[in-house]
Amino acid sequence: MTVKSKAAANGQKTRDHDSEDDTAVEARIYQSIFDGVLDHRLTPGTKLPEPQLCQLFGVGRAVVRRVLEKLAYDGIVVLRPNKGAVIAAPTPEETREIFEARRALERTLVELAVEKASARDIEALRQQLAEEHKAMHRFDQPAWARLTSCFHLRIGALAGNSILQNYLTELISRTSLIVGVYEAPGNAPCEHDEHAAIVDCIEARDAAGAVARMTSHLRELEERIETSRMPGEKSLGQLLGMTEA
Template identity: 60%
Template sequence: MSTRKRNLPATASAAAVDTSAELITGLNDNESRIYRSVFESVMNQRIAPGTKLPEQALCALFDVNRATVRKVLQRLAHDHIVDLRPNRGAVVAAPTPEETRQIFEARQQLEAAVVPLVAQRITKAEIGQLRKQLREEHAALHRADQPAWARLASGFHLRLAELSGNAILHRYLHELISRCSLIVALYEPPGNAACEHEEHARIVDHIENGEPAKAVKVMQEHLLDLEQRICLDKPQSEKSLAQMLGLV
């Protein structure tokens, strides 16, 4: 099991999801601006789990009405970035230890099901495409382009799910990877690589060599290593909401 620590930037430690047009489809410009500000502040560890996001304060900071803010908060809640609590308003999501354990347990099971299916179906051309993706991942890591690397690293797992040929597994894994990425972005100590590039390469090696059991073993160790690096004890920030959202 790998325990190496990469000298990575302290921001965007493991965002598998990003604020792409696909992610924020259905939001207008003002709504997208608020969504991006909250999302990126969470993923860059500027804003801590449990931080309150008062509607009135967000209206003032972004110069929008309450209906706009409520729509964005509902979308952020749908994407598991914030929790909406009755009579308490919105707070940045703070997954519990048990919820974290269950999310990673489910991901372990799904990825263990994906790998043998990939090994049965994959073609030489698709192996070549995976190798190309790994080269891009490696290049991004070594030029310290952490956001690009994080997207490529999580994209590797999603690409395996696609290659399994099982659309249901792919859909469920997509949600789990997004939720894992939020947990890691919130709670992993700065400077760690969320996915070790060498472990990805070993998984592809075993798949290419017709060794699915070995590929599954590496995948399980890989995900367990990631889970064990999470530290759920996160102090609250003393900065203002505007500072945490990067507005001042």
């Protein structure tokens, strides 16, 4: 190999290595923001300034912008021209569509989970329920929020369909935005009981029961959303106290 060809090869290796590093750090930034949404630390309207993200993760703006564009594509953030990115603020119509999509998707996923779940998988779900119970009783809302989302992701993983699982991940992140800000407080015990009933059906290989429980669970969660507090539900006059709600 000539000196020139060696240099070209080394240059290609360096570019490939940089690309791998960029991919890894992009995934880390994305996951950090995603986890912030799941934990309800990042609420609708939270600004995501590029300079601060660059400083926090030690990367250039090109990397941060690619992550923000992916988050925007997934509906987690909104990119505002000349104003930067903010965590998305779902509207009542978007909420209806998101829950409608989740019910349709999770019906299929829970059916597949009933078919494919092993005894070890059931044991892992029971452990998940135990962790939920502990978080609930120590009033650890961030941990509770993460565990409730992870419960659905775990069932999605048991279905064994990566395409459907990716769709579920996106929908759960968007649902977390809605629940974190607009759900009335004090619902943890009933949600935990609903999860336990779903696991009972999966263990009993009762697909119809599992689907019915999951559908009912998601409907009840949607019904607890206080859409009157969402953007677009009140006029400017109402917001200023000049007209009645």
